[in-house]
Amino acid sequence: MEPEASRADLDTGVDTGADTGVDLAEKRARALVGRVERRSLGVVRAGAAAEFARAAGEDAPRLVDPDHPEFVVHPMYVVSLLRGAPGADDAEFRPDGMYRDEVPGTDGLDVSLMAGGQDVRWSCAVRVGDDIEVRRTLVSVERKGRGAGFILLTVEKTYGTPERGVLVEVTERFIVR
Amino acid sequence: MRSAPDAIRLLRFGAVTRNAHRIHYDAEFARSEGLDGPVVMAQLHGCLFHRAAAEFAGGDPAAVRAVGWLNRAPACAGDRLTVTGTVREVGPDEIVLDLEERRGDGTVCCRGHAVVARRP
Numbered sequence: 001m002e003p004e005a006s007r008a009d010l011d012t013g014v015d016t017g018a019d020t021g022v023d024l025a026e027k028r029a030r031a032l033v034g035r036v037e038r039r040s041l042g043v044v045r046a047g048a049a050a051e052f053a054r055a056a057g058e059d060a061p062r063l064v065d066p067d068h069p070e071f072v073v074h075p076m077y078v079v080s081l082l083r084g085a086p087g088a089d090d091a092e093f094r095p096d097g098m099y100r101d102e103v104p105g106t107d108g109l110d111v112s113l114m115a116g117g118q119d120v121r122w123s124c125a126v127r128v129g130d131d132i133e134v135r136r137t138l139v140s141v142e143r144k145g146r147g148a149g150f151i152l153l154t155v156e157k158t159y160g161t162p163e164r165g166v167l168v169e170v171t172e173r174f175i176v177r
Numbered sequence: 178m179r180s181a182p183d184a185i186r187l188l189r190f191g192a193v194t195r196n197a198h199r200i201h202y203d204a205e206f207a208r209s210e211g212l213d214g215p216v217v218m219a220q221l222h223g224c225l226f227h228r229a230a231a232e233f234a235g236g237d238p239a240a241v242r243a244v245g246w247l248n249r250a251p252a253c254a255g256d257r258l259t260v261t262g263t264v265r266e267v268g269p270d271e272i273v274l275d276l277e278e279r280r281g282d283g284t285v286c287c288r289g290h291a292v293v294a295r296r297p
Contacts, residue, residue, distance in 0.1 A: 048193070051193050052193045052194070054189075055186065055189035055190045055192070055193045056190060056221060056224040056228075057180055057182070057186060057224070057225075057228075058224075058228065060236065060238070062238075063238060072238060072239060074224075074238065075227060075238055075239070075241060076220065076223055076224045076227050079220070079223075080194045080218075080220035080221075080223070080224070081194050081195065082194055082195045082196050083195040084195075087195055088195070093197060096198060096199050096200070096206070097197040097198045097199040097200075097203075098197070098198045112210050112211075113198070114200075114248070115218075115219030115248055116219075116247065116248055117219065117245070117246050117247035117248050117287070117289070118219065118220075118223060118245065118246065119243070119244075119245035120223065120243060120244050120245065121242070121243040122241070122242055122243065125239055171245075173247075
């Protein structure tokens, strides 16, 4: 059983000096559980949504042609955006190219990041002109595997607008090793 | 549903989603991470699942109410990916599909599900 002091370290994210990057990420992440973060993805533009659809390999006119009378924003568009326009400053990137704040608790640590999967649930369609805000909450931190193993982070996200409320809910998992 | 996302598609998809993670375009870096090469983004796997579900629903992208997947193995640029599905449940107004994405060598890359609205 872990001594009480170690338990406290895990809760507060304190670096004890003998931790691996994964250990530190776990401590930091546990200290972030429940914290709500917000980010604006900006206003959804028809041209950008159509470009996304084309890049994803779609060819249906209603997804790739903004002038089509039945044009719709690809449902995966906003949930696939890591940032809105105009992008990010150089200082926002990790050496591996990922955003420093994309995977909670990993900023500045020499750890490998992988996506674990997602669950996406639409309650309403995202429309052109929606000014999308994403809210993210880290909900669980699990240590997995043998030896040093890895940590599995689960975050809950909502995408919506002040006027229309929540449009999409996402559960996303990250692997840190 | 079949797709073979190549390096160009990964670059385009990464650009429009502002995903600069080097595992998706930097072969040397990807190998240093234990991968065989640049890998397909999770969100692009999700798009393939979504497309498969929409095709099942008659081509209506808005008919897909939910899609979910777990990444089981990476898919590299150029891999031929096939998404197949089976009907798990038919409800009064929606259908639940079990979905699977495999590489050409049979390796399962993703397993998941989708919920689609029943057509009137």
